[in-house]
Amino acid sequence: MKTWRLVTCLVVLGFLLGVLGLAAGPSGWRSPWEAAGDLFSGDEVVARLRAPRVTLAAILGASLALAGSLMQVLLRNDLADPYVLGLSGGASLGAVTSLALWPGLPPGPAAAAGAAGAAVVVRGVARGAHDPARLLLAGVAVGSLLASATGLVLVLAPADRVLRSATFWLFGGLGTPLWPALGIPAVLLAGCVGWGLVRAERLDRLTLGDDLAAALGVDVPGLRREALVVAVLLTACAVAVGGLVGFVGLVAPHVGRQLAGAPHRGLIPVAVGIGALLVVVADTVARTAFAPREVPVGLLTAAVGGPFFLWLLQRGRR
Amino acid sequence: MTPVAPAALTMNRSVATRPVIEAGSLAVGRGGRAVLEGVDLAVMAGERLGIVGRNGSGKTTLLRVLAGLDRPLAGEVRWGGGRLPRGPSRPSTLGVLFQGEVPSHFTVRELVTLGLGLDGPPTAADERLVDAAIARFGLAHLVGRACATLSGGEQQRAALARALVASPGALLLDEPTTHLDPVHRAALLGELDRLRGSVAVVLATHDLECAATCDRVALLGAGRIAALGPPTEALVPDVLAGALGVRVRRIHDPAGGPPLLRVLGLVGPPAGAEKVPVA
Numbered sequence: 001m002k003t004w005r006l007v008t009c010l011v012v013l014g015f016l017l018g019v020l021g022l023a024a025g026p027s028g029w030r031s032p033w034e035a036a037g038d039l040f041s042g043d044e045v046v047a048r049l050r051a052p053r054v055t056l057a058a059i060l061g062a063s064l065a066l067a068g069s070l071m072q073v074l075l076r077n078d079l080a081d082p083y084v085l086g087l088s089g090g091a092s093l094g095a096v097t098s099l100a101l102w103p104g105l106p107p108g109p110a111a112a113a114g115a116a117g118a119a120v121v122v123r124g125v126a127r128g129a130h131d132p133a134r135l136l137l138a139g140v141a142v143g144s145l146l147a148s149a150t151g152l153v154l155v156l157a158p159a160d161r162v163l164r165s166a167t168f169w170l171f172g173g174l175g176t177p178l179w180p181a182l183g184i185p186a187v188l189l190a191g192c193v194g195w196g197l198v199r200a201e202r203l204d205r206l207t208l209g210d211d212l213a214a215a216l217g218v219d220v221p222g223l224r225r226e227a228l229v230v231a232v233l234l235t236a237c238a239v240a241v242g243g244l245v246g247f248v249g250l251v252a253p254h255v256g257r258q259l260a261g262a263p264h265r266g267l268i269p270v271a272v273g274i275g276a277l278l279v280v281v282a283d284t285v286a287r288t289a290f291a292p293r294e295v296p297v298g299l300l301t302a303a304v305g306g307p308f309f310l311w312l313l314q315r316g317r318r
Numbered sequence: 319m320t321p322v323a324p325a326a327l328t329m330n331r332s333v334a335t336r337p338v339i340e341a342g343s344l345a346v347g348r349g350g351r352a353v354l355e356g357v358d359l360a361v362m363a364g365e366r367l368g369i370v371g372r373n374g375s376g377k378t379t380l381l382r383v384l385a386g387l388d389r390p391l392a393g394e395v396r397w398g399g400g401r402l403p404r405g406p407s408r409p410s411t412l413g414v415l416f417q418g419e420v421p422s423h424f425t426v427r428e429l430v431t432l433g434l435g436l437d438g439p440p441t442a443a444d445e446r447l448v449d450a451a452i453a454r455f456g457l458a459h460l461v462g463r464a465c466a467t468l469s470g471g472e473q474q475r476a477a478l479a480r481a482l483v484a485s486p487g488a489l490l491l492d493e494p495t496t497h498l499d500p501v502h503r504a505a506l507l508g509e510l511d512r513l514r515g516s517v518a519v520v521l522a523t524h525d526l527e528c529a530a531t532c533d534r535v536a537l538l539g540a541g542r543i544a545a546l547g548p549p550t551e552a553l554v555p556d557v558l559a560g561a562l563g564v565r566v567r568r569i570h571d572p573a574g575g576p577p578l579l580r581v582l583g584l585v586g587p588p589a590g591a592e593k594v595p596v597a
Contacts, residue, residue, distance in 0.1 A: 201432075201437055204424070215386070215413075216432065216435040265439060
């Protein structure tokens with residue numbers, strides 16, 4: 001009951017902020033009702049440029065929030081985020097390599113491949129997904145190795161513009177997506193949220209620890225494997241469309257837990273909604289605050305998320 | 319879905335000769351190395367069995383195998399005459415309470431609900447089971463509190479309610495009295511007394527006083543069960559000296575309680591005695 005009220009609030013808020021996102025842009029501010037009308041009349045700017053971008057921002061935030069929630073369960077660590085298992089390192093290396101070798105192509109697919117590859121390596125080094133401490137250590141080790149490799153590519157890359165576009169990509173940016181580009185991320189997100197709701201009670205028991213979860217009837221290795229695959233897929237897809245957008249995947253699950261409580265049946269939809277709202281707002285500001293220049297959206301989520309997280313920690317301490 | 323294991327429930331009501339857990343020629347260990355071998359053990363419905371041994375004697379390892387968490391190196395374990403079920407009927411067959419369960423973000427009510435092992439939202443019947451367990455362990459005033467904010471004793475009561483909400487036929491506890499002050503220790507033993515006759519309790523402990531409250535005690539020593547019997551036979555100075563290597567004096571309780579066991583020291587000559595020259 002409480003969850004439904006929260007989700008309704010989030011949807012309404014998301015709709016209002018989405019319309020605000022449509023109304024604002026570097027080419028000028030329109031009144032929200034005018035923007036809503038333009039959306040349905042097929043206006044070039046609102047319907048073809050801003051609407052897909054706002055929708056993609058929501059999908060990106062939601063994906064990161066769900067991936068972060070799952071990583072926090074898998075690693076039994078409140079500080080885990082979607083990138084923690086070396087995924088950011090893998091994505092960065094993939095992206096800068098792609099930018100250096102094929103400057104004409106978008107770095108997204110290579111970044112996704114890099115993130116997924118890093119996850120496979122980390123899982124191999126940790127000998128499976130069952131030991132949180134080993135996964136985390138392997139993630140840190142592999143991540144730092146990949147980060148240094150990224151630096152090496154940036155230093156050795158021939159063209160100057162690699163550095164600039166790489167910097168932009170590393171701090172997250174949504175670019176100018178077309179509607180068809182939203183298909184895969186949207187379907188993946190919907191499937192993963194569905195998986196999360198079906199597995200909600202098992203994920204709850206997994207948070208109690210592997211032994212207790214097994215004693216309470218959970219197939220622990222199977223659930224861990226599934227959760228890792230889901231989290232990595234979501235993260236890889238998110239880096240492919242938006243680069244590295246920090247803090248959303250860390251903060252959204254915490255806010256979700258404060259609002260909806262720890263059980264995943266309520267936590268997943270609420271955290272996903274919070275993540276979507278956060279990135280929609282951050283991206284609207286990123287597009288408009290310094291117009292005509294655009295700021296990487298990851299800079300804004302970190303700038304807002306950091307202090308917010310500190311406030312949350314202070315509050316939690318009582 | 320209401321988790322009811324018919325086998326477990328009928329066992330509760332049957333005569334105390336039906337085993338809830340049976341272990342035959344069991345070998346248990348870690349990393350392929352056996353810690354305990356040749357374990358034959360039958361836990362009867364409603365009885366309280368203590369597993370006593372030194373640190374490293376294999377108490378926890380044996381308990382984990384009995385809980386179905388680890389596979390034995392050899393032999394087999396049967397629960398109610400068969401395999402341990404997966405899914406929601408598992409917690410209604412076997413309840414477990416481990417040392418140092420991490421206090422969670424869940425509220426007491428949510429934690430107790432998780433004890434049912436459901437794979438979906440609870441039904442009205444499930445909610446009634448949860449209410450009953452909460453009332454039984456005096457947690458009604460704490461239902462909305464996060465487990466992490468409870469005191470140690472309250473956490474243990476919540477964990478007991480979580481372990482017993484599905485009415486399992488057996489409850490396994492690992493070192494339940496360690497780190498408990500005398501008040502909470504007495505409270506826990508009181509709770510366990512209320513289970514006597516209905517739920518088989520297996521507790522691994524190195525607390526001899528706690529072991530003395532059991533119906534039977536299995537003493538682990540030298541890689542096997544060195545003694546198995548009622549405390550009057552197993553917890554006596556000779557047997558304890560053989561199995562644990564400690565000298566113990568039994569002190570009679572004039573009020574009729576179980577005898578107190580006072581550990582006097584280690585068996586054998588004092589350290590360094592063998593170096594004394596003969597000449």
